[in-house]
Amino acid sequence: MAVGGPGGQFRPLESGDPGSVASYRLAARLGSGGMGTVYLSYTPGGHPIALKTIRPELSEDPEFRRRFRQEVEAAKRVQGLYTAPVIDYDVDGTRPWLATAYVPGPSLAAAVAEHGPLPAESVLLLLAGTAEALSVIHGAGIVHRDLKPSNVLLASDGPRVIDFGIARAADATALTGTGISVGTPAFMSPEQAAGKAVTPASDVFALGQVAAFAGRGQGAYGDGPSHAVLYRIVHEEPDLEGLPEQLHFVRECLAKDPARRPTPARIVELCQEASPTPLRQSGSWLPAAIAADITQRVSASAALAAAPKPAPAGPPPTAPLTHLSPASPASAASLMPPPPTHAAPTATAGHVPSTPAPGYGPPPVPHTPAPGFGPPTGPRPPFGQQPGWRPAPLPPRRNRAGKWIGIGIAAVAAFVWLSSCASILLDITDKADDGGATSSSTSSPVAGGGARPLPDPKPVTYKGVDLPEGYYVRFADSPPKPLSYDGRTEGVDLYYYEDDLGSSGDRIVLLNNSQQGSLATCRQETRYAAEVTLSQLSAGTRLCVHTRSGHIALVTYRRSAPENDPSDFVSVDLTIWRNAEEPTTG
Incomplete structure (x- = not known):
C-alpha cells in the first residue's frame, strides 16, 4: 500500500x-x-x-x-x-x-x-x-x-x-x-x-x-x-x-x-x-x-x-460510539509508505471526486512535477519496469439514464417488429393451408421466438493475466496483453480502474458460487452490470463478460496486489469464446 x-x-x-x-x-x-x-x-x-x-x-x-x-x-x-x-x-x-x-x-x-x-x-x-x-x-x-x-x-x-x-x-x-x-x-x-x-x-x-x-x-x-x-x-x-x-x-x-x-x-x-566513524543519526x-x-x-x-475546514453539510447521522484508547506520544512515523503517482480522478456519473482543500490534491494542468516525483517526462519504459508510473484514467462513465431510455425505445421497436413478424407468419400459414407454397428459411427459430445461437466456439484459456490499474485487455488478442488506456471507447473488453473491473460493452454478469462457469451459463444469464468492484470479489469469483464484437469471456478473479506492493493490479484467469454471439452496436 x-x-x-x-x-x-x-x-x-x-x-x-x-x-x-x-x-x-x-x-x-x-x-x-x-x-x-x-x-x-x-x-x-x-x-x-x-x-x-x-x-x-x-x-x-x-x-x-x-x-x-x-x-x-x-x-x-x-x-x-x-x-x-x-x-x-x-x-x-x-x-x-x-x-x-x-x-x-x-x-x-x-x-x-x-x-x-x-x-x-x-x-x-x-x-x-x-x-x-x-x-x-x-x-x-x-x-x-x-x-x-x-x-x-x-x-x-x-x-x-x-x-x-x-x-x-x-x-x-x-x-x-x-x-x-x-x-x-x-x-x-x-x-x-x-x-x-x-x-x-x-x-x-x-x-x-x-x-x-x-x-x-x-x-x-x-x-x-x-x-x-x-x-x-x-x-x-x-x-x-x-x-x-x-x-x-x-x-x-x-x-x-x-x-x-x-x-x-x-x-x-x-x-x-x-x-570508520561512530554512527550518529542526523538530518x-x-x-x-x-x-x-x-x-x-x-x-x-x-x-x-492550515487549510480551512469544510462547512458542515448538516447534522451528522447518529452512530454508535467507538472505543478510543488514550493517545500515545506522537512521533514522526507513519503506517504506510508513499505511493506511486496517480492520475487525477475524473468526474463521472456516480464517481464525483472531492474538491481538494488548498495545499493538496491533483495539480492543475499544465503541471511540471517537482524533481523526483510524478510520471516520467521521456518515453515510458515497458510495462512493469518503472515503479510508480501510472497510466491516464479511463474516460468518464456514460450517463446510465440515456442508456435506459435507449433500451425502452429499443423494446418498443422490438415489439412492433415482432408483431409484424407474427402477421407475416400467420399469412404464410394461411397460404400453406390453402395449398400455397412457402419458402424455406436459412435460420431456424427456437423456443421463445429468438434466433438459434451460434455454434459453440472452442474456448481458449489464459492463466494469471495481471491487469494494472488504468489498463485494459482485448479478448481478440492472443494472448491478451495489458494495454494502457489511450482514449478509445471501443475494444476495451476488460479494464481495471479505481477498484472496478468493467467493460466498454457494459455487459458483465457476476456469477453465484453455485453456477457453472460455462458458455451456456454466460449465454443464459442476463443480469448485466457495467462493472463490479473489488469489494464484491474474492479469489475464485467468476464473471461473464460479453463484448460488442461478439466475444464472451469467463473471468476468474484470483487476487489483487499485495499490501504495500508499489504496483496496483489484479490477477485474473481468462477463458475466451471468440465470436460466440452476434456483434452488437451501442
Whole structure:
C-alpha cells in the first residue's frame, strides 16, 4: 500500500470515503491496498497521523478480528525510536481502524527506484536503525513477517519500520487462502517460503535482503517470477556483487539456517564496527535529493493542516460510539509508505471526486512535477519496469439514464417488429393451408421466438493475466496483453480502474458460487452490470463478460496486489469464446 503524492502532496478524499472516523476528521487519502485504506488526519494538537481503515472482507472474518485485537495490544507496547507508535484504534466497530503518527518521507523502495542505491554510510545507518526497530518489535512478542523496502520509511532523523501491527492478523485470516497473502516472495526467508515456522530470525533474513536492495539497487536473489525467486532463496547462495565492501557482513543475515543468523542487537554492533566513524543519526544521513523530497512532504503536510475546514453539510447521522484508547506520544512515523503517482480522478456519473482543500490534491494542468516525483517526462519504459508510473484514467462513465431510455425505445421497436413478424407468419400459414407454397428459411427459430445461437466456439484459456490499474485487455488478442488506456471507447473488453473491473460493452454478469462457469451459463444469464468492484470479489469469483464484437469471456478473479506492493493490479484467469454471439452496436 502506498502513501503520498507528487511533490509531497496528497490525494483528495473520494466520494465513497468517510469524512471522519471517530473523532478524527479525514483530510486526505494517503493510499489503499489489499488490507484497507490509509488517510491523513491530525491529532487535536495538530500532529499529523496516518489512520488506516480495514477492508470489509477482513472485518467480517472472526479470526482476523481476534488476531487484530492481539496485534494492536502488542503494537501499543512498541515505542521504539525507529517504529510507528500506535496513537488510537478501534477493534470492535463495524470497520476496525488503527492510527499511528505520520512520517513525511519516501519509502526505501521509492527512494531507490527514483535516486538509485544509497551510499555505504547511509546503508549502515539504515541497517542499524532498522535492526534496532526489530529488537523493539521482537521484544513485544511480534514477528514482522513482511519486512521489505516499501515497509521502511526514510525520515530526516532515521528509518521507520511500519506495518508490523497487523501482519500476523492477516496471516491468520481465511482470505490468505483466497488471494490476500502476507509476505513478499523476494524478501521471504527460506523457512517462510517453505511454509515452516516463522521466527524473529526470519525478519533478520528479510533485513539482509533490505540491506542488499539499499546498497546495490536489487535484492540478493534477483528478480523474475515469484516461484523462480523463491527457488533461489531456498537453494542458491545470495548474489551480493556491487555491495560495498564494508557491508560484507550482510551475508551472515542471509544464512539458510536461522540459527546461524545474527540477532538484531549483533547487527547494530556489526554496523558500528564497519563504520570508520561512530554512527550518529542526523538530518544529513541521506543523499541531498532524498532530503529534498522529505522537505517537500513536510511543507505539503503543513499546508494541508492550515487549510480551512469544510462547512458542515448538516447534522451528522447518529452512530454508535467507538472505543478510543488514550493517545500515545506522537512521533514522526507513519503506517504506510508513499505511493506511486496517480492520475487525477475524473468526474463521472456516480464517481464525483472531492474538491481538494488548498495545499493538496491533483495539480492543475499544465503541471511540471517537482524533481523526483510524478510520471516520467521521456518515453515510458515497458510495462512493469518503472515503479510508480501510472497510466491516464479511463474516460468518464456514460450517463446510465440515456442508456435506459435507449433500451425502452429499443423494446418498443422490438415489439412492433415482432408483431409484424407474427402477421407475416400467420399469412404464410394461411397460404400453406390453402395449398400455397412457402419458402424455406436459412435460420431456424427456437423456443421463445429468438434466433438459434451460434455454434459453440472452442474456448481458449489464459492463466494469471495481471491487469494494472488504468489498463485494459482485448479478448481478440492472443494472448491478451495489458494495454494502457489511450482514449478509445471501443475494444476495451476488460479494464481495471479505481477498484472496478468493467467493460466498454457494459455487459458483465457476476456469477453465484453455485453456477457453472460455462458458455451456456454466460449465454443464459442476463443480469448485466457495467462493472463490479473489488469489494464484491474474492479469489475464485467468476464473471461473464460479453463484448460488442461478439466475444464472451469467463473471468476468474484470483487476487489483487499485495499490501504495500508499489504496483496496483489484479490477477485474473481468462477463458475466451471468440465470436460466440452476434456483434452488437451501442
